[in-house]
Amino acid sequence: MLSVAIYVNFFSHHFMPDLRWLLFALAGCLFFRTRVYFRVWHISRSMPLLLGLALVSLFIWFSENIGTFTKTWLYPSQRHGWSMVAFDKFGSWFLLLIISYTLVSLVNAPRERRMGAHAARPPASRSCTRAGSSPSAAG
Numbered sequence: 001m002l003s004v005a006i007y008v009n010f011f012s013h014h015f016m017p018d019l020r021w022l023l024f025a026l027a028g029c030l031f032f033r034t035r036v037y038f039r040v041w042h043i044s045r046s047m048p049l050l051l052g053l054a055l056v057s058l059f060i061w062f063s064e065n066i067g068t069f070t071k072t073w074l075y076p077s078q079r080h081g082w083s084m085v086a087f088d089k090f091g092s093w094f095l096l097l098i099i100s101y102t103l104v105s106l107v108n109a110p111r112e113r114r115m116g117a118h119a120a121r122p123p124a125s126r127s128c129t130r131a132g133s134s135p136s137a138a139g
Contacts, residue, residue: 002026003102006095020091027098053101057093064089 002023009019027050034049064085068078077083
């Protein structure tokens with residue numbers, strides 16, 4: 001329902017009150033304890049969903065500013081000289097990412113984690129060996 005409300009607000013805020021702050025608050029309440037689990041190489045990790053969304057939104061906002069500074073594209077307000085993209089766009093990207101997560105989860109349903117209780121738990125100790133040697137020979 002949150003994604004539907006965000007989508008409707010993207011279009012309706014031009015002729016109705018902008019509910020963006022309410023949507024941010026609702027997202028914060030809903031996802032405050034939500035974590036995203038992922039693997040980097042062979043190590044499982046996790047991070048708070050809201051932090052991940054905020055970081056991706058920030059990087060997109062940086063990229064937008066780099067793109068407009070290099071005149072890869074320009075917004076109408078930048079025709080007569082470059083200015084930073086409004087920080088309001090950060091919030092728009094944040095809300096758009098919530099819609100994106102919803103759409104991806106509908107197409108590619110979330111899977112259960114293969115690991116036990118916590119994905120960010122350090123891996124079991126392994127003996128460091130050289131390539132081609134066996135663990136018993138290393139020790």
